[in-house]
Amino acid sequence: xxxxxxxxxxxxxxxxxAPGRAGLGRAxxxxxxxxxxxxxxxxxxxxxxYPGHIPTTPLQKALLAAGSACAALWDPYRHDMVAVLGETTxxxxxxxxxDRMRNDPEGYRILQERPxxxxxxxxxxxxxxxxxxxxxxxxxxFLEDNKVSPDTRMPAKFVDDExxxxxxxxxxxxxxxMHTLLGMPTNMLGELPRSVLxxxxxxxxxxxxxxxxxxxxxHGEVSSIPVPAPxxxxxxxxxxKWFEAVQTGLPMCVLGAAFGPVRLNxxxxxxxxxxxxxxxxxxxxxxxxxxxVYYEQRWEQSVESLREEIGIFPPPxxxx
Amino acid sequence: xxxxxxxxxxxxxxxxxxLWALLGTARGRAAGPETHFGFQNVSEAxxxxxxxxxxxxxxEKYDVMNDSMSLGIHRVWKxxxxxxxxxxxxxxxxxxxxxxxxxxxxFLNYVRSVRERQLQQKLRHHQNLSWQEISKSYxxxxxxxxxxxxxxxxxxxxxxxxxxxQKAQHLxxxxxxxxxxxxxxxxxxxxxxxxxxxxxxxxxxxxxxDLALQEAYRVLKPGGRFLCLEFSHVSNPLLSRLYDLYSxxxxxxxxxxxxxxxxxxQYLVESIRxxxxxxxxxxxxxxxxFLKVDYQNLNSGIVAIHSGFKL
Numbered sequence: 001x002x003x004x005x006x007x008x009x010x011x012x013x014x015x016x017x018a019p020g021r022a023g024l025g026r027a028x029x030x031x032x033x034x035x036x037x038x039x040x041x042x043x044x045x046x047x048x049x050y051p052g053h054i055p056t057t058p059l060q061k062a063l064l065a066a067g068s069a070c071a072a073l074w075d076p077y078r079h080d081m082v083a084v085l086g087e088t089t090x091x092x093x094x095x096x097x098x099d100r101m102r103n104d105p106e107g108y109r110i111l112q113e114r115p116x117x118x119x120x121x122x123x124x125x126x127x128x129x130x131x132x133x134x135x136x137x138x139x140x141x142f143l144e145d146n147k148v149s150p151d152t153r154m155p156a157k158f159v160d161d162e163x164x165x166x167x168x169x170x171x172x173x174x175x176x177x178m179h180t181l182l183g184m185p186t187n188m189l190g191e192l193p194r195s196v197l198x199x200x201x202x203x204x205x206x207x208x209x210x211x212x213x214x215x216x217x218x219h220g221e222v223s224s225i226p227v228p229a230p231x232x233x234x235x236x237x238x239x240x241k242w243f244e245a246v247q248t249g250l251p252m253c254v255l256g257a258a259f260g261p262v263r264l265n266x267x268x269x270x271x272x273x274x275x276x277x278x279x280x281x282x283x284x285x286x287x288x289x290x291x292x293v294y295y296e297q298r299w300e301q302s303v304e305s306l307r308e309e310i311g312i313f314p315p316p317x318x319x320x
Numbered sequence: 321x322x323x324x325x326x327x328x329x330x331x332x333x334x335x336x337x338x339l340w341a342l343l344g345t346a347r348g349r350a351a352g353p354e355t356h357f358g359f360q361n362v363s364e365a366x367x368x369x370x371x372x373x374x375x376x377x378x379x380e381k382y383d384v385m386n387d388s389m390s391l392g393i394h395r396v397w398k399x400x401x402x403x404x405x406x407x408x409x410x411x412x413x414x415x416x417x418x419x420x421x422x423x424x425x426x427f428l429n430y431v432r433s434v435r436e437r438q439l440q441q442k443l444r445h446h447q448n449l450s451w452q453e454i455s456k457s458y459x460x461x462x463x464x465x466x467x468x469x470x471x472x473x474x475x476x477x478x479x480x481x482x483x484x485x486q487k488a489q490h491l492x493x494x495x496x497x498x499x500x501x502x503x504x505x506x507x508x509x510x511x512x513x514x515x516x517x518x519x520x521x522x523x524x525x526x527x528x529x530d531l532a533l534q535e536a537y538r539v540l541k542p543g544g545r546f547l548c549l550e551f552s553h554v555s556n557p558l559l560s561r562l563y564d565l566y567s568x569x570x571x572x573x574x575x576x577x578x579x580x581x582x583x584x585x586q587y588l589v590e591s592i593r594x595x596x597x598x599x600x601x602x603x604x605x606x607x608x609x610f611l612k613v614d615y616q617n618l619n620s621g622i623v624a625i626h627s628g629f630k631l
Contacts, residue, residue, distance in 0.1 A: 050507075053584070054586075056580055057569065059569050060569055060572070060573055061570065063570060063573040064573050064577070065575060067573055067574070067576075067577035068576075068577055071577050071578075078580075079582050081577065084576065084577075157582070
């Protein structure tokens with residue numbers, strides 16, 4: 001009985017592909033479709049969901065995660081590898097983050113409106129003209145001092161969901177604002193006149209915006225002028241990473257937080273472990289989700305009041 | 321029934337067929353006939369542009385990527401090509417799509433060592449040489465170590481040539497080497513000029529392979545040899561599956577991790593699949609006028625060396 005059905009099916013197929021259509025019957029388009037299917041399969045079986053999306057198979061994602069982790073450890077300046085690591089390992093944390101955004105009114109609005117922090121969307125002149133201590137002014141100061149631009153952030157490539165791709169993009173663009181909010185500028189040497197610089201640039205540590213009342217010995221002369229000392233960029237990045245790890249739960253932040261301090265000397269490690277990291281973790285736990293803040297509408301707000309609103313504790317005054 | 325199906329299949333087997341062209345006009349492109357870029361269908365002009373950009377992007381990391389993708393085996397393939405060529409001193413070689421100079425450097429090393437051996441043999445055969453004759457022969461070796469052999473490296477991409485020149489400087493190659501910007505489909509050399517024409521891992525990127533083969537025929541001297549080293553088709557089914565798995569899963573990842581460029585390496589593996597297999601390429605070479613055309617599979621067909629003579 002079954003064999004009869006199979007034979008009939010084969011006959012039907014043969015009839016459909018009859019030479020009546022000049023031999024261009026079903027068999028030929030089907031061969032093309034098969035080839036296309038094979039190509040689709042080899043491309044990860046999906047079509048791009050957003051501009052710049054590269055669909056990947058689970059095996060490719062695993063290889064990418066491993067490879068980018070090695071590349072990032074080998075050469076810490078490979079920011080693109082850090083980005084890829086974040087995308088390929090964020091499959092659990094990103095949906096949670098997106099849900100936290102959806103459940104908050106401001107976060108929900110961000111997900112709807114999809115604002116981007118870019119040179120083309122920011123009015124740099126206006127922000128630079130805001131009073132000191134406001135979010136806009138301090139953010140511009142951070143960008144100028146470190147000679148970074150918000151446009152250097154890599155777009156998401158390997159996230160297989162369009163909304164999650166936006167979430168990780170938002171996280172990247174908000175990273176510089178994290179530095180500003182936490183008071184962790186990575187380099188302040190550009191701001192100070194040469195004569196008041198301490199001899200050892202990696203010596204002192206003082207967050208921006210908090211006057212240092214201690215008299216400092218500078219170039220052999222005791223000066224009572226409050227001198228914010230230059231800051232070590234690695235310490236700042238590690239502190240921000242710890243904060244972000246607690247806030248977002250992204251594996252890339254956790255890895256960065258764990259491996260970041262590896263190359264620091266004992267003194268800096270001690271400062272990190274005793275003062276900065278506990279503060280970062282406490283703030284991270286206490287603060288509401290930093291992605292739920294519509295920063296573009298709060299440029300005029302002062303950094304301190306924004307810190308209070310979010311729940312970030314004031315940065316510790318650290319002496320080295 | 322089978323006879324009825326076959327012509328249809330033949331019509332649509334070339335990707336630039338009528339049906340695809342019909343579908344393609346919906347996109348409104350009219351710059352030349354349809355061809356392929358990896359697994360996409362594009363016009364010829366667009367394909368040339370895209371391929372130029374691919375090599376512009378990969379030029380700096382080209383050698384590193386070759387080593388990591390082929391686990392260094394590409395060096396062995398290129399050595400085998402030059403050994404097959406077996407050039408003698410005085411050979412004039414044109415290496416088309418020669419990019420970073422791998423074949424050119426191997427050629428120079430080979431003729432230099434052949435020349436040294438020649439001079440040593442000459443010394444050994446002459447029993448009673450005067451001091452003047454001996455010193456003259458050493459001078460000959462020093463003044464003409466290559467025996468007038470020359471190689472012209474020709475590539476369509478400025479970045480690849482730049483990378484090649486830097487490498488030559490770094491490795492100390494200066495004599496007998498020249499770098500020319502040119503298109504394999506339209507070479508600016510005179511007819512009957514070269515003894516050997518090589519194209520290693522380049523003919524796959526040429527848009528009109530037939531034109532490139534015709535140009536190769538034109539610039540070779542009578543008696544000259546055409547050698548083509550290129551990725552080809554693996555017939556062994558198990559090896560083919562492993563090769564596909566490696567190509568599609570690992571190579572783009574390597575491209576992203578090492579060179580920061582997924583798409584160029586995705587193009588690379590797709591273009592290998594689109595390239596004609598061994599017998600088809602052999603037929604194309606014969607169509608251009610070459611005789612005694614043959615091919616040698618390396619690594620079960622992952623790579624093949626095609627050879628032909630202008631007689």
